[in-house]
Amino acid sequence: MTIFGFAFSALAPWLLLGAPLGAAILVWAYRYRGTANEVVISTFLLVRRLPELMTARKRFSPPPQFWLELAIVALLSLAAAGISAMQAGEKIAIVLDSSLSMLAKEPSGGTRFESAARIASADAVQRFARSRFTVFTAAASLQRASESGISGPAAALAIRGLKPTLSPDRLDSAIYSLLNDGSYDSVWVYTDKAAPEGLMSLAKLKVTSIPTDTGATRNAWIRSVSSLPAGALSVDIGVVGPAPATARLTADCFDSSGVPVREHSGKTIQLSPASPTTVQLGPIREPWSYCSVSVQGLSAGEESLLVDNEAWVTSDSAGSTIRVVSPLTPDELGLPRIQGYSFERISPEALPSLSAGAAVIFHRTAPPPELTASSLVVMPPTGPLGLSGSVGIEASGTASVTRWSSSHPLLQYLNPTLLSISRVRPLRCPELSQQILSSSAGDLVCAGEDRSGRLVVTGFEIFPFDGLLSPTVSIFTLNALKWIAQVPSTASGAVGPATLPEGATNVRYLAPSAPPPEQQGDSTFDISTPGIIAFSPQGGPAPQIRAFNIFSDEESNLSDTESLSVSLASVEPQARARAPFACAPWFALIAWLLLAIDIARRAIRASAWGAR
Amino acid sequence: MQLSPETLRLLSAFALRTRRSFYGIRQGSHRSQRRGHGMEFAEFRNYELGDNPRYIDWNLFARSDKLLVKRYLEEENVALYIVIDGSRSMTHPSLREKWDLASHISAFASFIGLANKDPVTISVLGGPHSPRFWSGKAFGPLTSFLSEATTMLVTPEAQSLNLPEEARRAATRVTFPGICLILSDFLYPLEQVISVLGAFRARNMEVHAVQVLGKTDQSLGGDLRSSGITIADSETGEVRGLSLDTESRATYAELLNEHTEKIREHCRAHRVQFTSVVADGAPADAGISALTQMGLFV
Known part of the structure; x- marks a missing residue:
């Protein structure tokens, strides 16, 4: 589109008719004013001998004031057209x-x-x-x-x-x-x-x-729940508010058939807004399948948000072993420094034998074209990435983060602008993923998930893990490991669209009592409320359960009104x-200035309006 | 019309000057064609039967033995005819400044003439009957006549005139040839101008033509700065538009100058004194100025 075309489309074209209409009225007025000034002369003896062009008045030679007033009309018309377009078609x-x-x-x-x-x-x-x-x-x-x-x-x-x-x-x-x-x-x-x-x-x-x-906002919420060995529960609690408060933390557990176990676990705790509180409940000796953990204490009138006071957790633990495919050893990658996970270096040939739900780190190695497990891909080789993604040529120099998705779990507890990245392989994210971190050179981190698991791809190096030496990168690494490992002991998913194993049937809420989740895709379900979802895997021997929660410090911490980014x-x-x-106000301003000049000219000449 | 003492004092210093002699009506201050008993010797002629013997030059008879009679130049008054164009181009209310100037010049000339005992006749073409005024005491009635003519003519209802015919009619009323002062804008075809002037020249008069123009005659549209105007013909009432720009003004000025020069050329060829004045400013001042330009009054 040309500049003229664009400017024209930005206006209300019908109001632009005001310019030629105003011009016509002005010409008529000036001609009429000339006609109104009828001059009696002695005789037409000489006038008849003037060229016909002069006496026919076909020529129109207006004075400078005419052009001034025409400019005012045109500018006001343009301004009106612009303002009208601003308001009418918005x-x-x-x-x-x-x-x-x-x-x-x-x-x-x-x-x-x-x-x-x-x-x-x-x-x-x-x-x-x-x-x-x-x-x-x-x-x-x-x-x-x-x-x-x-x-x-x-x-x-x-x-x-x-x-x-x-x-x-x-x-x-x-x-x-x-x-x-x-x-x-x-x-x-x-x-x-x-x-x-x-x-x-x-x-x-x-x-x-x-x-x-x-x-004045007060709120207490459960930040995370995890099951510990021997039936104990670890509950992380956050609180905001003007003063410390006492709360009661309880866990109601059920067996696989939904029958409550007789043994209750509870504890009275002192909550402090200064730091999150981690409480261990139990161990509960009776076998249990899932528990509902709730924190209560702040009166209902005091607390601003109640829905985040309850969390669900399952007891089945699939283990948290993460496989590593890398030319380097786990020691060289600094993996032993990471607590809570066990790492196992495997060869690419062993990938097909991995069970569903496994997590794999592909370090400087190309992942398989089709993922079979949750994967963290670090600095993949330049070239196609699979699923229509690709990796660009490595560029040296410090890359600054220009855009990020602040609410993604990968960036939890992280200020992306503090990331210092010296070598970057810009990414084009695969279809199933979205940009999490981007720089002027390209995307830095992509993340997504599908039926086979979760995928994180980083275009920069996050290993070796060195802890506090580079805290921002270390936090990102921990977030990435936590996200791909899908630690079952905390919560297997967040409310919202969730992917269950392919072929899952009989998907329903085991607790609390709620209508079955609505199926949105082949294996995607809309989990609208926190709870325990039970489903029957395809060809599986027994129904499986999975807990869904709303763990979000950003949302529950009501006193932290962070800015949009x-x-x-x-x-x-x-x-x-x-x-x-x-432009419309400027057109109007210029028109008013011209009008002021016109008025000043008339005032200086001390002539009446329209008088000559 | 009231003349201020200052104007009257200025006019008192003027006198009528003729380029040729006329037969006068009464004794006056101008050399007459009549020979008689004046103070200035003119000629000798043979004594004829009936001549008064007192005028025989006896000294000359003694020397030459011839009876010769001495003749002297007579000094008589000169008839002053003032002809004012009373057509619409002079009397239209919008063009009144021309009429005012013409009537002022007429009054001034009349005053000077009457002060020298020259009879004055004012003839307004298309106007009231032309009286003749004989003496200085008649200046009052003369101004009253001009006022009456002004009242009669300077109205929107006045009719257009056939000027050559009106001029011939006025010329037939001339009984004693004298000085004829014609006041007109002469903005009509050259043939008509020649007819008007010829009507009085045919009466053996010394003709002085004074062209009285208005500001709108001299500059088309006057001071108007409109791009286009409507003009109306004062004679016919015809209306038409006009593109009023520099070019049209210049062309009009050239045409006016060309028309005036043709009249001037004609006047020069026929011994008619031609003067052009513009009615701009106070008519009294413009009238005095016009008198000095004419060369008729010294």
């Missing part, structure tokens, strides 16, 4: 943060989500009547919640019917995709996160942060691309 995307933290109660009694919905509805109704809206919710993924291009009242109606989810939000990537989509003139975001100043300067993005009193470098050019509307 397509607005309304994004409501529907993550877990939006369920938090406010002192007024309502939830943050209700406040956000109320503000968004009011904004949509008050907007210019011809604006068109599309409503989205952003939690684990961006979901469209209404038809495209609906009116303000219809958008308000759609917003009232929305419900929050129990998932952590992926708001950053949602905003990024909408801003770069190009289908919307503005993106309005309603969230409990803060908006950084730089982000608010983008003309097409408006972030409305729900006002919260973080100082959309990379300005990637968004701003797109936002600027649709900026010609900003």
Whole structure:
């Protein structure tokens, strides 16, 4: 599209008719004003001898004031066209943060989500009547919640019917995709996160942060639960609030048929906001299959978020041995320094014999074209990666992280900007994965999962593991190992879309009592609430169970209203691309200046309007 | 019309000067074609029966034995005819400055003439009947006549005139040839201008033509700065548009100058004194200025 074409499409073309219309009126006015000044002369004796062109008045030679007024008309027309286009054809995307933290109660009694919905509805109704809206919710993924291009009242109606989810939000990537989509003139975001100043300067993005009193917010939540040998449970508890509080931690366990065991385990603990508390329950001597762990103590009126006070855990342990395919030994990779896992170096030939659910590290080795186990691929060789991904040529020099998906578990407890990466092999992520870390050179980390397991690919070296010598890389390594190992003793999955073994049947909630999860794909199910899911594997001897929880410190820590982290470098050019509307006020300003000049000229000459 | 004392003082210093002699009506201050008993010797002629013997030059008779009679130049007054163009181009209310200037020049010339006991006749072409004023006491009635003519002519309803015919009619009323002062804008075809002037020249008069132009005549559209205007012909009422730019103004100025030069050339060839004045500013001042340009009053 040419510059002219783009500028024209950015205006309301029908209002541009004001320019020629105004010009015609001006010409008529000037001609009429000349006609109104009828001059009586003595005789036409000499006038008849003038050239016919002069007496026919076919020529129109207006004075400078005519051009001044024509410029004013044209500029006002352009300004009106621009402003009208700004308001009339504006397509607005309304994004409501529907993550877990939006369920938090406010002192007024309502939830943050209700406040956000109320503000968004009011904004949509008050907007210019011809604006068109599309409503989205952003939690684990961006979901469209209404038809495209609906009116303000219809958008308000759609917003009232929305419900929050129990998932952590992926708001950053949602905003990024909408801003770069190009289908919307503005993106309005309603969230409990803060908006950084730089982000608010983008003309097409408006972030409305729900006002919260973080100082008075109190919440206690279970950060993680793991089963220990001999039937004990390890519970990690977090708390935020103005003062220490006493809480009661209890575990209700059940056998495989769902019958509660008689032995109860409980403990009264002192919670401190300063640091998370890890409590060991049990051991429970009676055999149990799964447990429900809950923390209670803060009164219901005090606590802002209750749904994160309960967690589920299963007792079956598939072990946590991670296989390593690498030209280096585990010692050279620093793996013995990592606690909680056992590492076993294997050859690539042994891969097909691995059982489902196994985890493998491919260090500087090409993974097989089709994954059969959860894999962490570190610095794969340059070339095709499989599943349509690829690895670029290694580049030396320090690469800085420009964009990241902050809510992904791989980046938990991590500040990506502190990553110091000297050698990079830029990645093109496989289809099943998404970009987790990106730099100006390309993607640095990809992560995803499918029916065979989880996949993490890093384009930079994370070994040897040296602990505190390079803490940021070490935390990332631990997160990656934890994520691919899918430690069954903590929780086998998070609420949301979950993948069960291929051919799983009879998928149902074992606890709590809830409708069966909705199947979304061949082996993908929508796990909407935390609990124990039972299913029968294809050809398996006995039903298996898996626990699903909502472990998200980012969401449960209600006092930490972190800012959105959309990379300005990637968004701003797109936002600027649709900026010609900003010309409208300048057109109007210039028009008013010209008008002032015209008035000044008349005033200085002390002549009446229109007088000569 | 009221003349200020200052104007009257200025006018008192003027006198009518003729380029040739006429037969006068009464004794006056101008050399007459009549020979008689004046103070200045003119010629001798043979005594004829009936001549008064008192005028025989007896000294000459003694020397030459011839009876010769001495004749002297008579000094008589000169009839001053003032002809004002009363057509629409002079009397239209929008062009009134031309009429005002013409009437002021007429009044001034009349004042000077009457002060020298020259009879003054004002003839307004298309106007009221032309009276004759004989003495300085008649200046009051003369100005009243001009005012009456102004009231009669300077109205929107006035009709256009056949100027050559009106001029011939006025010329027939001339009884004593004298000085004829014609005040007109002469913005009509050259043939008509020649007819008007010829009508009075045919009466053996010393003709002075004074062209009185207005500002809109001199510069098309006057001070207007509009790009286009509508102009109306004061004579016919015809209306048409006009592109009023520098080029059209310049072309009009050339045409006016060409027309005026043709009239001037004609006047020079026929011993008619031609003067062109522009009605700009106060008519009294412009009138005094016009008198000095004419060369008729010294």
